[in-house]
Amino acid sequence: MSRRVHIYxxxxxxxxxxxEAKHYGSLTYQELCAELCAxxxxxxxxxxxxxxxxxxxLVSWLHEMAFSGEPLVINAGxxxxxxxxxxxxxxxxxxxKIEVHMSNVHAREAFRHHSYLSDVVDGVIVGLGAGSYKAALFALSLEEETA
Known part of the structure; x- marks a missing residue:
C-alpha cells in the first residue's frame, strides 16, 4: 500500500x-517533479x-494537511x-517534516544562513541539488521500515 508524502x-x-544553475542545477522543475515521482x-x-x-x-496547504499524520518535505525557498x-x-x-534546500545555503549570502523553519522540523538536508529531495524521501522510507 502506498503512503502519501507531501512536497511543498x-x-x-x-x-x-x-x-542560477551553479546553485540549483540544470534540471527543470518539471524534470525534478518527474524524477521525484519515480x-x-x-x-x-x-x-x-x-x-x-x-x-x-503555503500556509493554507500546511493547515489542510496539518493533522493528517502524513509526512512533508518542504522547500520554502x-x-x-x-x-x-x-x-x-x-x-x-x-x-x-523534512526541510530541504537544493543549494548549500550555508555557503551563500549571510541572510540565507538562518532558517525560521529548522526548529520545527525533524531534519534538514541542504546542498545536494535534486538529491536533497531524494535523500528526504529515502529518510522517510527508513522511518517506514522502523515503524
Whole structure:
C-alpha cells in the first residue's frame, strides 16, 4: 500500500533549471517533479507536489494537511529566511517534516544562513541539488521500515 508524502515548494522553485544553475542545477522543475515521482514510486510512496510563489498558499496547504499524520518535505525557498507565518503553520504538522534546500545555503549570502523553519522540523538536508529531495524521501522510507 502506498503512503502519501507531501512536497511543498515555495517561491522561484518553479524556475529551477532556468536560474542560477551553479546553485540549483540544470534540471527543470518539471524534470525534478518527474524524477521525484519515480523515486517515490520505487519507495512505495505517492506524492502530492505543490509549488507557489505566494506565502499564504503555503500556509493554507500546511493547515489542510496539518493533522493528517502524513509526512512533508518542504522547500520554502526564500520564505525559509523570512516567514514566521510558514514556521507557525509548519509547527502544526503532526507527520514527519523534512526541510530541504537544493543549494548549500550555508555557503551563500549571510541572510540565507538562518532558517525560521529548522526548529520545527525533524531534519534538514541542504546542498545536494535534486538529491536533497531524494535523500528526504529515502529518510522517510527508513522511518517506514522502523515503524
Amino acid at each position: 515548494n515555495g517561491p522561484n522553485i518553479n524556475m529551477t533549471g532556468l536560474r 523515486t517515490a514510486r520505487g519507495l512505495g510512496f505517492e506524492l502530492l507536489i505543490r509549488q507557489s510563489n505566494h506565502e499564504g498558499d 526564500a520564505y525559509t529566511h523570512t516567514s514566521v507565518a510558514i514556521r507557525d503553520a509548519l509547527a502544526l504538522v503532526t507527520g514527519k
